[in-house]
Amino acid sequence: xxxxxxxxxxxxxxxxxxxxxxxxxxxxxxxxxxxxxxxxxxxxxxxxxxxxxxxxxxxxxxxxxxxxxxxxxxxxxxxxxxxxxxxxxxxxxxx
Amino acid sequence: xxxxxxxxxxxxxxxxxxxxxxxxxxxxxxxxxxxxxxxxxxxxxxxxxxxxxxxxxxxxxxxxxxxxxxxxxxxxxxxxxxxxxxxxxxxxxxxxxxxxxxxxxxxxxxxxxxxxxxxxxxxxxxxxxxxxxxxxxxxxxxxxxxxxxxxxxxxxxxxxxxxxxxxxxxxxxxxxxxxxxxxxxxxxxxxxxxxxxxxxxxxxxxxxxxxxxxxxxxxxxxxxxxxxxxxxxxxxxxxxxxxxxxxxxxxxxxxxxxxxxxxxxxxxxxxxxxxxxxxxxxxxxxxxxxxxxxxxxxxxxxxxxxxxxxxxxxx
Numbered sequence: 001x002x003x004x005x006x007x008x009x010x011x012x013x014x015x016x017x018x019x020x021x022x023x024x025x026x027x028x029x030x031x032x033x034x035x036x037x038x039x040x041x042x043x044x045x046x047x048x049x050x051x052x053x054x055x056x057x058x059x060x061x062x063x064x065x066x067x068x069x070x071x072x073x074x075x076x077x078x079x080x081x082x083x084x085x086x087x088x089x090x091x092x093x094x095x
Numbered sequence: 096x097x098x099x100x101x102x103x104x105x106x107x108x109x110x111x112x113x114x115x116x117x118x119x120x121x122x123x124x125x126x127x128x129x130x131x132x133x134x135x136x137x138x139x140x141x142x143x144x145x146x147x148x149x150x151x152x153x154x155x156x157x158x159x160x161x162x163x164x165x166x167x168x169x170x171x172x173x174x175x176x177x178x179x180x181x182x183x184x185x186x187x188x189x190x191x192x193x194x195x196x197x198x199x200x201x202x203x204x205x206x207x208x209x210x211x212x213x214x215x216x217x218x219x220x221x222x223x224x225x226x227x228x229x230x231x232x233x234x235x236x237x238x239x240x241x242x243x244x245x246x247x248x249x250x251x252x253x254x255x256x257x258x259x260x261x262x263x264x265x266x267x268x269x270x271x272x273x274x275x276x277x278x279x280x281x282x283x284x285x286x287x288x289x290x291x292x293x294x295x296x297x298x299x300x301x302x303x304x305x306x307x308x309x310x311x312x313x314x315x316x317x318x319x320x321x322x323x324x325x326x327x328x329x330x331x332x333x334x335x336x337x338x339x340x341x342x343x344x345x346x347x348x349x350x351x352x353x354x355x356x357x358x359x360x361x362x363x364x365x366x367x368x369x370x371x372x373x374x375x376x377x378x379x380x381x382x383x384x385x386x387x388x389x390x391x392x393x394x395x396x397x398x399x400x401x402x403x404x405x406x407x408x409x410x
Contacts, residue, residue: 004398005191005192006394006397006398008182008185025179025182025183025244025247025248026182026185026186027178027182028191030394030397030398030400030401031397031400031401031404031405034397034401041171041175042175042178042179045168045171045172045175045255046254046255062121064121065119065121065122065123066123
């Protein structure tokens with residue numbers, strides 16, 4: 001079977017106004033328009049969304065899991081970025 | 096990569112599993128883990144797709160519009176479940192076309208339950224109640240499976256399956272409370288689907304060659320026999336409630352454990368159906384193969400249309 005396969009698309013759904021689009025899975029479709037229609041049928045049969053984004057999977061550039069330590073370590077060591085780092089004296093409120 | 100580093104990767108991998116950290120598509124994983132998941136997820140996907148056929152058989156003959164709308168929605172869900180699962184298999188590097196061709200050539204398996212015919216409307220009740228009921232027992236623990244995309248697909252599937260089981264039970268309960276003929280039809284469906292439903296959990300633990308490794312990898316969380324017992328324990332009282340009899344004359348209630356102990360399962364029948372000699376094996380695959388062949392021109396046309404639109408856009 002050497003027929004051209006439909007490309008793979010990543011599907012993102014906004015579940016209601018005010019929330020982000022969130023990745024829900026992937027599917028195959030001939031083009032973007034068809035991907036949206038298929039995503040409607042595959043991922044929103046029970047009113048799970050009000051808006052759909054589709055992105056061709058090959059266009060997603062992802063960070064490498066084996067780089068995760070060095071990539072995210074700088075955030076781990078900066079504990080002073082969190083409010084819990086600071087002592088608030090007794091009697092101080094609204095802070 | 097040298098031996099030492101592979102050992103290190105393997106132990107780090109197992110450590111993640113032991114600490115309940117999910118494995119995601121781009122993470123390093125042992126090849127056996129990948130192959131086991133591809134096999135299991137694609138079999139699961141095939142089961143959803145082939146599973147549409149026994150019920151599809153009754154859509155045009157549903158007794159009323161409500162039942163017909165419900166059955167259509169259920170069968171459409173099964174198609175959706177198949178698609179979630181094929182995508183999950185693709186995240187492991189499985190080629191979708193090859194995966195589907197493996198089903199059509201008989202290389203890949205699917206759940207044996209779908210090789211039994213659906214002879215009466217009551218079978219729609221028995222399938223929803225027993226087959227979806229057994230599937231739910233199997234799938235709920237899979238929501239905690241160590242492989243992220245499979246676990247996430249299972250969460251969606253389980254949410255949707257609960258209506259499948261309820262609609263089946265509703266059909267059975269309506270028939271069981273109907274005329275004597277209707278009640279007999281419900282009992283007959285239960286008689287035919289009870290044992291194949293118990294076989295859905297797979298061979299006894301002692302015979303199950305994949306269980307041990309799958310549990311160590313947390314792909315599987317319970318053994319076949321544990322899940323089968325759970326299913327029996329919840330289903331037997333349901334049957335009693337609607338006045339139907341479980342077709343197992345040896346079944347006994349164990350007062351100490353609170354379990355219903357079933358009689359011997361006909362494993363010869365199970366293996367025969369697995370090997371391809373069930374009542375409908377050949378028909379199911381023929382239908383799937385024809386569906387793919389007859390849809391070829393549609394897929395080609397969609398490709399041609401997409402190419403034409405892309406050309407216009409760039410011109």
